[in-house]
Amino acid sequence: MSCRTRSRPGVGNGWVFAVTLDLRRLVAEFAGAALLVFGGAGAAVISSNVFVTAIGHLLALGIAVYLFWGISGAHVNPAISVALAAGRHFPWRQVPGYVIAQLLGGITGAALLALAYGDLVLDAGLGATRIDDRVAITTALYIEALGAFILVMAVMAFAVNPAAPRGLTGLGIGGALAVGILVLAPTTGAAFNWARELGPEVVLSLTGNGDAEAWKQMYVYVLGPVIGAALAVLIYGWLARLMPDDELSEDIEDEEPPADLDEGADLDSRVDADENGATEPTPL
Secondary structure (H helix, E strand, O other), rough: EEEEOOOEOOOOOOOEEEOOHHHHHHHHHHHHHHHHHHHHHHHHHHHOOOOHHHHHHHHHHHHHHHHHOOOOHOOOOHHHHHHHHHHOOOEEEEEHHHHHHHHHHHHHHHHHHHHHOOOHHHHOOOOOOOOOOOOOHHHHHHHHHHHHHHHHHHHHHHHHHHHOOOOHHHHHHHHHHHHHHHHHHHHOOOOHHHHHHHHHHHHHHHHOOOHHHHHHHHHHHHHHHHHHHHHHHEEEEEEEOOOHHOOOOOOOOOOOOOOOOOOOOHHOOOOOOOOOOOOOOOOO
């Protein structure tokens, strides 16, 4: 889940960092989020058994990771993209495209689920997560943060850490999500992911089955996971002594281009750090 940006010589005395959104990576994030919502929300809506819900999320996220990790890093979660950028393991300039692709993927996954089952799942809530009436908002924020913390600790351990055991990425990350759901689902629904919550809510609203109160609580599913994910990146990075990418190379944004580099030079031979020192997503 690391990343790489190319610097290109600009006009005048400074550098211009041209970042092109990679359609392949955005499609991968879109498809991964759609798969997570289709499989996870689908398992939640067709069965009231929390074990079925947890297994559905484990399999959906695990498959998404195995499918798309080598293409986009398989974040499939806005909180993960933001937290990795905050920890300088991912460039901020890539975050908006990733988040938009993830949210659209979540909506598409929910729409596919609604098309498959129709009113049967719409009337049952389409697997949308809800805060239990007995749970205070502050407690809900803590719970969503805690679940995201567990999930992103697994992301750091199985995907970001160069010493991660090979072949266990999807199983480890999906398993962390399943653990969080098994323990915390009765309180907030255990989304830990804005795309997972937003997708079903949008489709429910478009079909006239929405709940105005759910939209008022949406910030819990945005803010809580971001806080938990950021803490996980910070703490695991310290525990495993993972060095942010900007400590591996100097930030040359304010440097002059080399005298021997002109517009005809081979730009592909120069790979430099982004403004926060990160690089574009490539497989570890």
